[in-house]
Amino acid sequence: MFATIGLKLLLILLAQEYDAMRTSMVRNQIINRGITDKPLIEAFNEVPRHLFVPFEYQNYAYEDRPLPIGYNQTISQPYVVAYMTEQLNLSTTDKVLEIGTGSGYQAAILAEIVDEVYSIEIIAPLGQHAAQVLDSLGYTNVHCKIGDGYHGWAEHQPYDAIILTASPSTIPLPLIDQLKEGGRLIAPVESGGHQTLVLYTKKNGQLKTKKLLAVRFVPFTRSHP
Ligand code: SAH
Numbered sequence: 001m002f003a004t005i006g007l008k009l010l011l012i013l014l015a016q017e018y019d020a021m022r023t024s025m026v027r028n029q030i031i032n033r034g035i036t037d038k039p040l041i042e043a044f045n046e047v048p049r050h051l052f053v054p055f056e057y058q059n060y061a062y063e064d065r066p067l068p069i070g071y072n073q074t075i076s077q078p079y080v081v082a083y084m085t086e087q088l089n090l091s092t093t094d095k096v097l098e099i100g101t102g103s104g105y106q107a108a109i110l111a112e113i114v115d116e117v118y119s120i121e122i123i124a125p126l127g128q129h130a131a132q133v134l135d136s137l138g139y140t141n142v143h144c145k146i147g148d149g150y151h152g153w154a155e156h157q158p159y160d161a162i163i164l165t166a167s168p169s170t171i172p173l174p175l176i177d178q179l180k181e182g183g184r185l186i187a188p189v190e191s192g193g194h195q196t197l198v199l200y201t202k203k204n205g206q207l208k209t210k211k212l213l214a215v216r217f218v219p220f221t222r223s224h225p
Contacts, residue, residue, distance in 0.1 A: 018058075022045065028064075029064050030079065030082050035082045035083070040109075043113055044078070044082060047108045049062060050062070051133060052075060052104055052130075053067050066080075069103045069126065070125075071123050071125070076165065084106075085106075087186055088186055091114070094114040095114070095115065095117075095118070095159050096110050096116070096117050096118070097117075097152060097156075097161075097162045097163070098119040099120055099164045099175070100119075100121065103133075107142045107144075111139045111141050114160075116141050117139075117142045119143070119145070120147055120148075120152075122147065122223060149220075150222060152174040152175045152178040159179055160183050163187075165188075165217065166217055166218050166219060166220040166221070167187075167195050167218065167219055168220035169189065170189075179202045180202065181203075184200065184201055185199075185201075185207070188215045195216055196214060197213050197214075198211055
């Protein structure tokens, strides 16, 4: 019985420590760097990032960097997640498609802000694990699928916003088709060995382009036919 009380106390103390780390991450890495969107800041305060990284990295979850999540993939640096999400200029009623579920962290941040999130991951064990974590945290508005995100998720189109968290050299045409008129798409686009974060807006069926900043993401891969 004392052992159980001891364990419970330890878990409570650990949770408090992660809460404190999260509070300082939000202040130092998000607010102090110019993110102002209230629902976005609230989302960062809510989502327990340490539960989205492998156990051995939980202590580093609130640091200012990406972390390995297995299978040569990474969870992005918190600021990059915040910046990309803010650029999408989301409304609560939006439906968002994410390509590259990875750890599920970005999907959880989106799910705090918008009504419905659809997320596709090409590496099955990663996508399955992310879906379990999201489910265990009660994110009923995130819908996960294993597959090649190149094709998007036609069944639920059109999307108000689309986010690619792996780096392609061009934007897959099906994603442009599945984006609503006036919708936003953000992607780390690769060209000549460099990646640039690009924000696209769909106007009259065409994409208007705005280059944002230099970034480094894992490559966008394709499944073999
Ligand atoms: N958004 C993630 C970041 C994961 S890294 C997070 O918050 O943790 C990018 C992910 O994109 C990797 O897991 C990689 O496997 C996945 N990916 C790469 N190419 C893909 C494709 N064609 N379709 C779907 N997912 C892809």
